Amino acid sequence: MKRRAALYVALAASMLPLLLLLPLGAVWLWQHGWLTYWLLAAAALGVATYGLTWWLGRAAEPPSAKDHGPVAGPNPDFSPLDLEAWQSVEAVAREVEPGIVFDRDRLLQTARITIDAVARHYHPEARHPVWRFTLPELFMVTERVSGRLRRVLLEEVPGSHLMRVGDAVRLWEFKPLVGRGAKVFKSLNMVWRVARLVNPTSALLAEARERLVGAALGDAGNWIQRRGARMWVEEVGRAAIELYSGRLELDAAQLAAADQLGDDIHAPVDPGPVRLVVAGQTNAGKSSLINTLLDTRAAGVDVLPHTAAFESHELSRDGQVEAILIDSPGLDTAADIPALCDLAWHADVLLWVTAGHRADRSLDRAALDAIRARFAAEPRRRMPPLRILVSHIDRLSPAREWSPPYDLGAATSTKARNIAECLTAVAGDLIVAPERLLPVRLQGEATRYNADLIWPAIAEDLDDAHRARLLRLALQADRKRWRTLLKQAGAAGRTLWQQTSA
Numbered sequence: 001m002k003r004r005a006a007l008y009v010a011l012a013a014s015m016l017p018l019l020l021l022l023p024l025g026a027v028w029l030w031q032h033g034w035l036t037y038w039l040l041a042a043a044a045l046g047v048a049t050y051g052l053t054w055w056l057g058r059a060a061e062p063p064s065a066k067d068h069g070p071v072a073g074p075n076p077d078f079s080p081l082d083l084e085a086w087q088s089v090e091a092v093a094r095e096v097e098p099g100i101v102f103d104r105d106r107l108l109q110t111a112r113i114t115i116d117a118v119a120r121h122y123h124p125e126a127r128h129p130v131w132r133f134t135l136p137e138l139f140m141v142t143e144r145v146s147g148r149l150r151r152v153l154l155e156e157v158p159g160s161h162l163m164r165v166g167d168a169v170r171l172w173e174f175k176p177l178v179g180r181g182a183k184v185f186k187s188l189n190m191v192w193r194v195a196r197l198v199n200p201t202s203a204l205l206a207e208a209r210e211r212l213v214g215a216a217l218g219d220a221g222n223w224i225q226r227r228g229a230r231m232w233v234e235e236v237g238r239a240a241i242e243l244y245s246g247r248l249e250l251d252a253a254q255l256a257a258a259d260q261l262g263d264d265i266h267a268p269v270d271p272g273p274v275r276l277v278v279a280g281q282t283n284a285g286k287s288s289l290i291n292t293l294l295d296t297r298a299a300g301v302d303v304l305p306h307t308a309a310f311e312s313h314e315l316s317r318d319g320q321v322e323a324i325l326i327d328s329p330g331l332d333t334a335a336d337i338p339a340l341c342d343l344a345w346h347a348d349v350l351l352w353v354t355a356g357h358r359a360d361r362s363l364d365r366a367a368l369d370a371i372r373a374r375f376a377a378e379p380r381r382r383m384p385p386l387r388i389l390v391s392h393i394d395r396l397s398p399a400r401e402w403s404p405p406y407d408l409g410a411a412t413s414t415k416a417r418n419i420a421e422c423l424t425a426v427a428g429d430l431i432v433a434p435e436r437l438l439p440v441r442l443q444g445e446a447t448r449y450n451a452d453l454i455w456p457a458i459a460e461d462l463d464d465a466h467r468a469r470l471l472r473l474a475l476q477a478d479r480k481r482w483r484t485l486l487k488q489a490g491a492a493g494r495t496l497w498q499q500t501s502a
Contacts, residue, residue: 071231075238077467081122081379082241088117089237096233098225110229111236118240133243140248145239245380247474273314273321274465276458277343280353281363282330285391288442289353290327292451337367344371346472348465349458350386354430356422356439357395361429368430380475384468385461388432389454393419393439404449408439 029035070093074086092114100106116130123129242248276293278286294313315323328343329336344350350371354364368386375383394402396418406416408423419439427434438457441449 071227071234075241076463077470078241079245079380079382079471082245084379085118085121085241085245086237088121089114089234089241092117092237093230093233096229098222098229101225101228101232107232110233114233114236115240118237119244122244129244137243137246137248141239141243144242144248145235245474247470273323274348274462274469275324275326275346276349276351277326277328277347278351278353279328279340279344279367280331281355281358282332284330284353284355284358285389285440285442286327286330286353288391289351289389289440289454290325292442292448292454293325331363331367334363334366337370340367341370341374344384345374348384348469348472349461350384351389351458352386352430353389353391354426356390356393356419356426358392359425361426365430378475381471382468385464386432386436387457387461388426388430388437390423390426390437390439391442393422394441394449396422404441 026035029038070090074083078086092110096110097106100110119126119129119132123132126132278289280286290313294315311327313325313327314321315325326343326347328340331337331340352364352368354361372383375381396415398414401413401415403415406413406419408416408420411417411420423434423437423439426432427437438450438453440451440454441447442451
Protein backbone atom coordinates (compact mmCIF):
# COMPACT_ATOMS: atom_id res chain seq x y z
CA MET A 1 0.00 0.00 0.00
CA LYS A 2 2.85 2.39 0.79
CA ARG A 3 4.49 1.71 -2.58
CA ARG A 4 1.17 2.28 -4.35
CA ALA A 5 0.60 5.60 -2.51
CA ALA A 6 4.12 6.72 -3.39
CA LEU A 7 3.41 5.89 -7.03
CA TYR A 8 0.26 8.01 -7.06
CA VAL A 9 2.07 10.94 -5.39
CA ALA A 10 4.87 10.74 -7.97
CA LEU A 11 2.38 10.77 -10.84
CA ALA A 12 0.54 13.77 -9.39
CA ALA A 13 3.84 15.64 -8.88
CA SER A 14 4.88 15.02 -12.48
CA MET A 15 1.60 16.55 -13.70
CA LEU A 16 1.85 19.62 -11.43
CA PRO A 17 3.95 21.77 -13.84
CA LEU A 18 1.43 21.18 -16.63
CA LEU A 19 -1.46 22.01 -14.34
CA LEU A 20 0.20 25.29 -13.32
CA LEU A 21 0.35 26.36 -16.97
CA LEU A 22 -3.43 26.74 -17.05
CA PRO A 23 -3.82 29.58 -14.47
CA LEU A 24 -0.50 31.21 -15.44
CA GLY A 25 -1.45 31.23 -19.12
CA ALA A 26 -4.86 32.70 -18.35
CA VAL A 27 -3.19 35.52 -16.33
CA TRP A 28 -0.78 36.23 -19.19
CA LEU A 29 -3.62 36.40 -21.74
CA TRP A 30 -5.61 38.74 -19.47
CA GLN A 31 -2.63 41.04 -19.03
CA HIS A 32 -2.19 41.39 -22.79
CA GLY A 33 -5.90 41.74 -23.51
CA TRP A 34 -6.24 38.46 -25.47
CA LEU A 35 -8.29 36.45 -23.00
CA THR A 36 -11.64 37.20 -24.67
CA TYR A 37 -10.37 36.25 -28.12
CA TRP A 38 -8.81 33.07 -26.73
CA LEU A 39 -12.09 32.04 -25.10
CA LEU A 40 -14.05 32.61 -28.35
CA ALA A 41 -11.49 30.66 -30.41
CA ALA A 42 -11.47 27.82 -27.86
CA ALA A 43 -15.27 27.62 -27.93
CA ALA A 44 -15.42 27.55 -31.75
CA LEU A 45 -12.70 24.91 -32.04
CA GLY A 46 -14.32 22.84 -29.28
CA VAL A 47 -17.60 22.76 -31.21
CA ALA A 48 -15.71 21.76 -34.38
CA THR A 49 -13.84 19.02 -32.50
CA TYR A 50 -17.05 17.66 -31.04
CA GLY A 51 -18.67 17.52 -34.49
CA LEU A 52 -15.63 15.77 -35.99
CA THR A 53 -15.43 13.16 -33.24
CA TRP A 54 -19.17 12.49 -33.45
CA TRP A 55 -18.89 11.94 -37.21
CA LEU A 56 -15.88 9.63 -36.81
CA GLY A 57 -17.64 7.58 -34.15
CA ARG A 58 -20.75 7.29 -36.29
CA ALA A 59 -18.71 6.17 -39.31
CA ALA A 60 -16.87 3.54 -37.28
CA GLU A 61 -19.96 1.82 -35.87
CA PRO A 62 -21.22 -0.19 -38.88
CA PRO A 63 -17.95 -2.11 -39.61
CA SER A 64 -17.55 -3.17 -35.98
CA ALA A 65 -21.11 -4.45 -35.83
CA LYS A 66 -20.89 -6.36 -39.11
CA ASP A 67 -21.03 -10.14 -38.90
CA HIS A 68 -18.19 -11.64 -40.96
CA GLY A 69 -19.56 -15.17 -40.96
CA PRO A 70 -18.30 -18.28 -39.19
CA VAL A 71 -14.70 -18.49 -38.04
CA ALA A 72 -14.53 -22.17 -39.02
CA GLY A 73 -17.20 -24.13 -40.82
CA PRO A 74 -18.69 -27.47 -39.76
CA ASN A 75 -16.56 -30.60 -39.63
CA PRO A 76 -16.36 -32.44 -42.96
CA ASP A 77 -17.55 -35.67 -41.30
CA PHE A 78 -20.82 -34.17 -40.05
CA SER A 79 -23.93 -36.08 -41.01
CA PRO A 80 -27.11 -34.29 -42.20
CA LEU A 81 -28.41 -34.40 -38.62
CA ASP A 82 -25.16 -32.90 -37.36
CA LEU A 83 -25.35 -30.12 -39.96
CA GLU A 84 -28.83 -29.21 -38.69
CA ALA A 85 -27.38 -29.00 -35.16
CA TRP A 86 -24.59 -26.79 -36.51
CA GLN A 87 -27.25 -24.36 -37.79
CA SER A 88 -28.45 -24.02 -34.18
CA VAL A 89 -24.88 -23.25 -33.12
CA GLU A 90 -24.53 -20.61 -35.84
CA ALA A 91 -27.80 -19.00 -34.73
CA VAL A 92 -26.31 -18.50 -31.26
CA ALA A 93 -22.98 -17.32 -32.71
CA ARG A 94 -24.66 -14.63 -34.82
CA GLU A 95 -26.35 -13.10 -31.77
CA VAL A 96 -23.49 -13.39 -29.26
CA GLU A 97 -22.23 -10.16 -27.67
CA PRO A 98 -18.54 -9.40 -28.34
CA GLY A 99 -17.98 -8.29 -24.75
CA ILE A 100 -18.32 -11.83 -23.36
CA VAL A 101 -14.64 -12.55 -24.12
CA PHE A 102 -13.62 -10.50 -21.06
CA ASP A 103 -16.28 -11.86 -18.71
CA ARG A 104 -15.92 -15.41 -17.40
CA ASP A 105 -19.50 -15.63 -16.15
CA ARG A 106 -20.92 -14.53 -19.50
CA LEU A 107 -18.64 -16.98 -21.30
CA LEU A 108 -20.00 -19.83 -19.20
CA GLN A 109 -23.57 -18.65 -19.67
CA THR A 110 -23.10 -18.52 -23.46
CA ALA A 111 -21.59 -22.00 -23.39
CA ARG A 112 -24.62 -23.31 -21.49
CA ILE A 113 -26.98 -21.75 -24.05
CA THR A 114 -25.03 -23.34 -26.92
CA ILE A 115 -24.89 -26.76 -25.29
CA ASP A 116 -28.60 -26.64 -24.48
CA ALA A 117 -29.46 -25.78 -28.11
CA VAL A 118 -27.44 -28.74 -29.41
CA ALA A 119 -28.76 -31.15 -26.78
CA ARG A 120 -32.38 -30.25 -27.54
CA HIS A 121 -31.72 -30.81 -31.24
CA TYR A 122 -30.61 -34.41 -30.66
CA HIS A 123 -33.02 -35.23 -27.80
CA PRO A 124 -36.14 -33.06 -28.27
CA GLU A 125 -38.30 -35.47 -26.30
CA ALA A 126 -36.09 -35.54 -23.19
CA ARG A 127 -37.00 -33.47 -20.15
CA HIS A 128 -33.34 -32.71 -19.42
CA PRO A 129 -31.55 -33.28 -22.73
CA VAL A 130 -28.33 -31.67 -21.54
CA TRP A 131 -27.54 -34.76 -19.41
CA ARG A 132 -28.03 -37.31 -22.21
CA PHE A 133 -24.46 -38.60 -22.43
CA THR A 134 -22.37 -41.26 -20.74
CA LEU A 135 -19.30 -40.85 -18.55
CA PRO A 136 -16.95 -42.37 -21.17
CA GLU A 137 -18.29 -39.87 -23.70
CA LEU A 138 -17.67 -37.01 -21.25
CA PHE A 139 -14.04 -38.05 -20.82
CA MET A 140 -13.64 -38.52 -24.56
CA VAL A 141 -14.95 -35.03 -25.43
CA THR A 142 -12.73 -33.53 -22.71
CA GLU A 143 -9.76 -35.27 -24.30
CA ARG A 144 -10.63 -34.03 -27.80
CA VAL A 145 -11.28 -30.42 -26.75
CA SER A 146 -8.06 -30.37 -24.73
CA GLY A 147 -6.16 -31.61 -27.76
CA ARG A 148 -7.65 -28.90 -29.99
CA LEU A 149 -6.88 -26.18 -27.45
CA ARG A 150 -3.33 -27.45 -27.11
CA ARG A 151 -2.82 -27.23 -30.88
CA VAL A 152 -4.33 -23.73 -31.01
CA LEU A 153 -2.05 -22.52 -28.21
CA LEU A 154 1.07 -23.97 -29.80
CA GLU A 155 0.24 -22.74 -33.30
CA GLU A 156 -1.48 -19.40 -32.70
CA VAL A 157 -0.31 -17.95 -29.35
CA PRO A 158 3.30 -16.72 -29.38
CA GLY A 159 5.34 -17.82 -26.36
CA SER A 160 2.67 -20.22 -25.06
CA HIS A 161 5.21 -23.06 -24.92
CA LEU A 162 7.35 -20.95 -22.56
CA MET A 163 4.61 -19.70 -20.20
CA ARG A 164 4.07 -21.70 -17.04
CA VAL A 165 0.78 -21.97 -15.18
CA GLY A 166 2.25 -20.04 -12.24
CA ASP A 167 3.06 -17.13 -14.56
CA ALA A 168 -0.52 -17.02 -15.80
CA VAL A 169 -1.84 -17.10 -12.22
CA ARG A 170 0.41 -14.21 -11.19
CA LEU A 171 -0.69 -12.16 -14.20
CA TRP A 172 -4.32 -12.77 -13.25
CA GLU A 173 -3.61 -11.56 -9.73
CA PHE A 174 -2.45 -8.23 -11.18
CA LYS A 175 -5.80 -7.71 -12.94
CA PRO A 176 -7.33 -5.47 -10.15
CA LEU A 177 -4.20 -3.31 -10.05
CA VAL A 178 -4.22 -2.94 -13.82
CA GLY A 179 -7.88 -1.93 -13.73
CA ARG A 180 -7.30 0.76 -11.09
CA GLY A 181 -4.23 1.97 -12.98
CA ALA A 182 -6.31 2.31 -16.13
CA LYS A 183 -8.85 4.46 -14.27
CA VAL A 184 -6.10 6.73 -12.94
CA PHE A 185 -4.57 7.04 -16.38
CA LYS A 186 -7.96 7.91 -17.85
CA SER A 187 -8.41 10.71 -15.28
CA LEU A 188 -4.92 12.09 -15.91
CA ASN A 189 -5.50 11.96 -19.64
CA MET A 190 -8.64 14.05 -19.23
CA VAL A 191 -6.69 16.62 -17.22
CA TRP A 192 -4.03 16.77 -19.92
CA ARG A 193 -6.65 17.27 -22.66
CA VAL A 194 -8.04 20.26 -20.72
CA ALA A 195 -4.59 21.67 -20.03
CA ARG A 196 -3.49 21.64 -23.67
CA LEU A 197 -6.37 24.00 -24.56
CA VAL A 198 -3.88 26.78 -23.80
CA ASN A 199 -3.06 26.38 -27.52
CA PRO A 200 -6.45 25.79 -29.21
CA THR A 201 -5.00 25.02 -32.67
CA SER A 202 -2.66 22.28 -31.48
CA ALA A 203 -5.42 20.97 -29.19
CA LEU A 204 -7.78 20.58 -32.15
CA LEU A 205 -5.16 18.75 -34.24
CA ALA A 206 -4.20 16.46 -31.35
CA GLU A 207 -7.84 15.69 -30.58
CA ALA A 208 -8.59 14.88 -34.20
CA ARG A 209 -5.53 12.64 -34.44
CA GLU A 210 -6.48 10.74 -31.28
CA ARG A 211 -10.03 10.29 -32.51
CA LEU A 212 -8.86 8.93 -35.86
CA VAL A 213 -6.45 6.49 -34.24
CA GLY A 214 -9.00 5.57 -31.57
CA ALA A 215 -11.69 4.90 -34.19
CA ALA A 216 -9.37 2.61 -36.13
CA LEU A 217 -8.13 0.76 -33.03
CA GLY A 218 -11.61 0.60 -31.57
CA ASP A 219 -13.04 -0.94 -34.72
CA ALA A 220 -10.20 -3.45 -34.85
CA GLY A 221 -10.72 -4.28 -31.19
CA ASN A 222 -14.45 -4.78 -31.70
CA TRP A 223 -13.75 -7.03 -34.69
CA ILE A 224 -11.31 -9.13 -32.65
CA GLN A 225 -13.79 -9.40 -29.78
CA ARG A 226 -16.61 -10.40 -32.12
CA ARG A 227 -14.49 -13.06 -33.80
CA GLY A 228 -13.29 -14.32 -30.44
CA ALA A 229 -16.85 -14.57 -29.11
CA ARG A 230 -17.99 -16.38 -32.24
CA MET A 231 -15.03 -18.75 -32.06
CA TRP A 232 -15.99 -19.59 -28.47
CA VAL A 233 -19.56 -20.46 -29.46
CA GLU A 234 -18.44 -22.50 -32.46
CA GLU A 235 -15.89 -24.55 -30.52
CA VAL A 236 -18.36 -25.21 -27.70
CA GLY A 237 -21.00 -26.19 -30.26
CA ARG A 238 -18.58 -28.43 -32.13
CA ALA A 239 -17.71 -30.30 -28.94
CA ALA A 240 -21.42 -30.56 -28.03
CA ILE A 241 -22.25 -32.06 -31.43
CA GLU A 242 -19.54 -34.67 -30.97
CA LEU A 243 -20.89 -35.40 -27.50
CA TYR A 244 -24.63 -35.67 -28.20
CA SER A 245 -24.41 -37.26 -31.65
CA GLY A 246 -23.20 -40.51 -30.04
CA ARG A 247 -20.05 -40.89 -32.15
CA LEU A 248 -17.79 -40.64 -29.10
CA GLU A 249 -18.92 -44.08 -27.96
CA LEU A 250 -16.46 -45.55 -30.42
CA ASP A 251 -12.95 -45.97 -29.11
CA ALA A 252 -10.19 -47.79 -30.93
CA ALA A 253 -11.29 -51.24 -29.73
CA GLN A 254 -14.94 -50.66 -30.64
CA LEU A 255 -13.98 -49.47 -34.13
CA ALA A 256 -12.37 -52.81 -34.81
CA ALA A 257 -15.06 -54.88 -33.10
CA ALA A 258 -18.01 -53.14 -34.76
CA ASP A 259 -16.66 -53.35 -38.31
CA GLN A 260 -17.81 -56.88 -39.16
CA LEU A 261 -20.42 -57.62 -41.81
CA GLY A 262 -19.91 -61.37 -42.00
CA ASP A 263 -17.61 -64.17 -40.91
CA ASP A 264 -15.47 -63.79 -44.02
CA ILE A 265 -14.72 -60.10 -43.41
CA HIS A 266 -12.25 -59.30 -40.63
CA ALA A 267 -11.34 -55.77 -39.57
CA PRO A 268 -7.92 -54.95 -38.11
CA VAL A 269 -7.20 -52.37 -35.46
CA ASP A 270 -8.04 -48.71 -35.83
CA PRO A 271 -8.36 -46.96 -38.23
CA GLY A 272 -9.43 -50.13 -40.02
CA PRO A 273 -10.28 -50.77 -43.67
CA VAL A 274 -12.89 -49.07 -45.79
CA ARG A 275 -15.38 -51.19 -47.73
CA LEU A 276 -15.43 -50.93 -51.50
CA VAL A 277 -18.63 -52.48 -52.88
CA VAL A 278 -18.76 -53.31 -56.59
CA ALA A 279 -22.28 -53.41 -58.02
CA GLY A 280 -24.11 -53.28 -61.33
CA GLN A 281 -26.20 -55.29 -63.74
CA THR A 282 -25.29 -58.80 -64.84
CA ASN A 283 -22.54 -58.91 -67.49
CA ALA A 284 -21.76 -55.21 -67.00
CA GLY A 285 -18.14 -56.03 -66.18
CA LYS A 286 -18.04 -56.29 -62.39
CA SER A 287 -15.88 -59.41 -62.29
CA SER A 288 -13.48 -57.84 -64.78
CA LEU A 289 -13.25 -54.82 -62.50
CA ILE A 290 -12.49 -57.05 -59.51
CA ASN A 291 -9.74 -58.76 -61.49
CA THR A 292 -8.33 -55.42 -62.56
CA LEU A 293 -8.26 -54.09 -59.01
CA LEU A 294 -6.71 -57.23 -57.58
CA ASP A 295 -4.51 -57.74 -60.62
CA THR A 296 -5.35 -61.45 -60.50
CA ARG A 297 -8.15 -63.75 -61.64
CA ALA A 298 -9.84 -63.92 -58.27
CA ALA A 299 -13.33 -64.06 -59.79
CA GLY A 300 -14.58 -65.92 -62.83
CA VAL A 301 -14.98 -64.00 -66.08
CA ASP A 302 -17.11 -65.49 -68.84
CA VAL A 303 -20.27 -64.88 -70.83
CA LEU A 304 -22.29 -66.30 -67.91
CA PRO A 305 -21.98 -64.77 -64.44
CA HIS A 306 -19.97 -66.76 -61.90
CA THR A 307 -20.55 -64.59 -58.83
CA ALA A 308 -23.60 -66.00 -57.04
CA ALA A 309 -23.14 -64.48 -53.57
CA PHE A 310 -21.35 -61.61 -51.88
CA GLU A 311 -17.60 -62.22 -52.06
CA SER A 312 -14.95 -60.17 -50.28
CA HIS A 313 -11.23 -59.68 -50.89
CA GLU A 314 -8.75 -58.05 -48.53
CA LEU A 315 -6.42 -55.45 -50.01
CA SER A 316 -3.25 -55.35 -47.92
CA ARG A 317 -0.04 -53.35 -47.86
CA ASP A 318 2.90 -54.20 -45.59
CA GLY A 319 0.73 -56.77 -43.84
CA GLN A 320 -1.94 -54.19 -43.00
CA VAL A 321 -5.45 -54.53 -44.47
CA GLU A 322 -6.28 -51.17 -46.03
CA ALA A 323 -9.55 -51.97 -47.78
CA ILE A 324 -12.09 -54.74 -48.25
CA LEU A 325 -13.32 -55.22 -51.81
CA ILE A 326 -16.82 -56.73 -51.88
CA ASP A 327 -18.31 -58.16 -55.08
CA SER A 328 -22.08 -58.44 -55.31
CA PRO A 329 -24.25 -60.62 -57.55
CA GLY A 330 -25.37 -58.94 -60.72
CA LEU A 331 -28.70 -57.15 -60.88
CA ASP A 332 -31.19 -59.14 -62.94
CA THR A 333 -34.59 -57.96 -61.68
CA ALA A 334 -36.07 -55.47 -59.24
CA ALA A 335 -36.25 -58.31 -56.69
CA ASP A 336 -32.45 -58.07 -56.32
CA ILE A 337 -32.53 -54.43 -55.24
CA PRO A 338 -33.33 -54.89 -51.48
CA ALA A 339 -30.32 -57.17 -50.92
CA LEU A 340 -28.08 -54.72 -52.76
CA CYS A 341 -29.45 -51.85 -50.63
CA ASP A 342 -28.51 -53.75 -47.48
CA LEU A 343 -24.99 -54.26 -48.80
CA ALA A 344 -24.66 -50.61 -49.79
CA TRP A 345 -25.82 -49.64 -46.30
CA HIS A 346 -22.65 -51.27 -44.95
CA ALA A 347 -20.40 -49.79 -47.68
CA ASP A 348 -17.98 -46.88 -47.56
CA VAL A 349 -17.40 -46.55 -51.34
CA LEU A 350 -19.73 -47.64 -54.16
CA LEU A 351 -18.13 -48.66 -57.46
CA TRP A 352 -21.00 -48.97 -59.91
CA VAL A 353 -20.35 -50.64 -63.26
CA THR A 354 -22.69 -49.92 -66.15
CA ALA A 355 -22.26 -51.06 -69.73
CA GLY A 356 -21.84 -48.15 -72.11
CA HIS A 357 -23.19 -50.03 -75.15
CA ARG A 358 -26.48 -50.90 -73.37
CA ALA A 359 -29.08 -48.16 -73.43
CA ASP A 360 -31.43 -49.70 -70.85
CA ARG A 361 -30.27 -48.36 -67.47
CA SER A 362 -33.66 -48.31 -65.75
CA LEU A 363 -32.65 -51.12 -63.37
CA ASP A 364 -29.44 -49.28 -62.44
CA ARG A 365 -31.47 -46.11 -61.84
CA ALA A 366 -34.04 -47.96 -59.69
CA ALA A 367 -31.32 -49.52 -57.55
CA LEU A 368 -29.45 -46.23 -57.07
CA ASP A 369 -32.70 -44.43 -56.22
CA ALA A 370 -33.48 -47.08 -53.59
CA ILE A 371 -30.00 -46.73 -52.08
CA ARG A 372 -30.26 -42.93 -52.00
CA ALA A 373 -33.68 -43.15 -50.35
CA ARG A 374 -32.30 -45.55 -47.72
CA PHE A 375 -29.58 -43.09 -46.72
CA ALA A 376 -31.88 -40.07 -46.92
CA ALA A 377 -34.23 -41.74 -44.41
CA GLU A 378 -31.43 -41.87 -41.79
CA PRO A 379 -30.06 -38.34 -41.12
CA ARG A 380 -27.28 -39.79 -38.95
CA ARG A 381 -25.70 -41.39 -42.03
CA ARG A 382 -24.32 -39.91 -45.22
CA MET A 383 -24.27 -41.41 -48.68
CA PRO A 384 -20.87 -43.03 -49.39
CA PRO A 385 -18.99 -41.66 -52.41
CA LEU A 386 -20.31 -43.12 -55.67
CA ARG A 387 -18.06 -43.71 -58.65
CA ILE A 388 -19.55 -44.87 -61.99
CA LEU A 389 -17.39 -46.95 -64.32
CA VAL A 390 -18.77 -47.01 -67.85
CA SER A 391 -17.52 -50.30 -69.32
CA HIS A 392 -17.51 -51.81 -72.80
CA ILE A 393 -16.97 -48.44 -74.45
CA ASP A 394 -14.99 -50.25 -77.15
CA ARG A 395 -18.30 -51.73 -78.37
CA LEU A 396 -19.77 -48.33 -79.16
CA SER A 397 -20.23 -47.45 -82.81
CA PRO A 398 -18.19 -47.90 -84.92
CA ALA A 399 -17.54 -51.23 -83.15
CA ARG A 400 -14.49 -52.17 -85.21
CA GLU A 401 -12.70 -48.91 -84.55
CA TRP A 402 -10.57 -49.00 -81.39
CA SER A 403 -7.40 -46.92 -81.32
CA PRO A 404 -7.07 -45.27 -77.89
CA PRO A 405 -6.35 -42.89 -76.32
CA TYR A 406 -9.29 -40.61 -77.12
CA ASP A 407 -9.55 -36.90 -76.35
CA LEU A 408 -13.16 -36.63 -75.19
CA GLY A 409 -12.89 -32.90 -74.52
CA ALA A 410 -12.16 -32.12 -78.16
CA ALA A 411 -13.56 -35.20 -79.90
CA THR A 412 -12.61 -35.31 -83.56
CA SER A 413 -13.36 -38.93 -84.45
CA THR A 414 -16.75 -40.62 -84.55
CA LYS A 415 -15.69 -43.03 -81.78
CA ALA A 416 -14.62 -40.24 -79.44
CA ARG A 417 -17.86 -38.31 -80.04
CA ASN A 418 -19.95 -41.41 -79.34
CA ILE A 419 -18.03 -42.08 -76.12
CA ALA A 420 -18.58 -38.47 -74.98
CA GLU A 421 -22.30 -38.68 -75.82
CA CYS A 422 -22.52 -42.00 -73.94
CA LEU A 423 -21.03 -40.45 -70.79
CA THR A 424 -23.50 -37.56 -70.98
CA ALA A 425 -26.40 -39.99 -71.33
CA VAL A 426 -25.21 -42.13 -68.39
CA ALA A 427 -24.79 -39.05 -66.16
CA GLY A 428 -28.35 -37.98 -66.95
CA ASP A 429 -29.91 -41.44 -66.61
CA LEU A 430 -28.27 -42.17 -63.24
CA ILE A 431 -28.32 -38.57 -61.90
CA VAL A 432 -24.57 -38.45 -61.35
CA ALA A 433 -22.16 -35.56 -61.90
CA PRO A 434 -20.14 -36.08 -65.11
CA GLU A 435 -16.83 -35.88 -63.19
CA ARG A 436 -17.88 -38.99 -61.22
CA LEU A 437 -17.83 -41.10 -64.42
CA LEU A 438 -14.84 -43.00 -65.81
CA PRO A 439 -14.98 -44.71 -69.23
CA VAL A 440 -13.06 -48.03 -69.20
CA ARG A 441 -12.34 -51.20 -71.13
CA LEU A 442 -11.49 -53.99 -68.68
CA GLN A 443 -11.27 -57.11 -70.85
CA GLY A 444 -7.82 -58.38 -71.70
CA GLU A 445 -4.78 -57.30 -69.73
CA ALA A 446 -3.01 -55.97 -72.82
CA THR A 447 -5.99 -54.04 -74.21
CA ARG A 448 -7.35 -52.43 -71.02
CA TYR A 449 -8.23 -48.75 -71.24
CA ASN A 450 -8.14 -46.30 -68.31
CA ALA A 451 -7.57 -49.19 -65.89
CA ASP A 452 -4.63 -47.26 -64.43
CA LEU A 453 -7.00 -44.41 -63.48
CA ILE A 454 -9.31 -46.51 -61.30
CA TRP A 455 -7.15 -46.63 -58.17
CA PRO A 456 -6.32 -42.86 -58.33
CA ALA A 457 -10.07 -42.18 -58.62
CA ILE A 458 -10.73 -44.33 -55.56
CA ALA A 459 -7.91 -42.57 -53.68
CA GLU A 460 -9.67 -39.23 -54.25
CA ASP A 461 -12.70 -40.61 -52.41
CA LEU A 462 -10.86 -42.10 -49.44
CA ASP A 463 -11.33 -39.06 -47.17
CA ASP A 464 -15.09 -39.10 -47.76
CA ALA A 465 -15.06 -42.89 -47.39
CA HIS A 466 -13.43 -42.73 -43.94
CA ARG A 467 -15.99 -40.12 -42.82
CA ALA A 468 -18.85 -42.30 -44.05
CA ARG A 469 -17.28 -45.26 -42.24
CA LEU A 470 -17.09 -43.46 -38.91
CA LEU A 471 -20.77 -42.51 -39.12
CA ARG A 472 -21.64 -46.10 -40.04
CA LEU A 473 -19.73 -47.51 -37.09
CA ALA A 474 -21.21 -44.92 -34.72
CA LEU A 475 -24.71 -46.01 -35.69
CA GLN A 476 -23.77 -49.68 -35.28
CA ALA A 477 -22.33 -48.99 -31.85
CA ASP A 478 -25.54 -47.20 -30.85
CA ARG A 479 -27.48 -50.38 -31.63
CA LYS A 480 -25.06 -52.60 -29.68
CA ARG A 481 -25.38 -50.89 -26.31
CA TRP A 482 -27.26 -53.79 -24.69
CA ARG A 483 -24.70 -56.30 -25.93
CA THR A 484 -21.96 -54.15 -24.43
CA LEU A 485 -23.92 -53.93 -21.18
CA LEU A 486 -24.17 -57.72 -20.98
CA LYS A 487 -20.42 -58.09 -21.57
CA GLN A 488 -19.70 -55.52 -18.84
CA ALA A 489 -22.04 -57.29 -16.43
CA GLY A 490 -20.36 -60.62 -17.16
CA ALA A 491 -16.90 -59.15 -16.60
CA ALA A 492 -18.02 -57.54 -13.33
CA GLY A 493 -19.55 -60.83 -12.20
CA ARG A 494 -16.34 -62.74 -12.90
CA THR A 495 -14.31 -60.17 -11.00
CA LEU A 496 -16.69 -60.35 -8.04
CA TRP A 497 -16.54 -64.16 -8.05
CA GLN A 498 -12.75 -64.10 -8.03
CA GLN A 499 -12.71 -61.66 -5.14
CA THR A 500 -15.18 -63.69 -3.03
CA SER A 501 -13.41 -66.98 -3.85
CA ALA A 502 -10.07 -65.61 -2.72
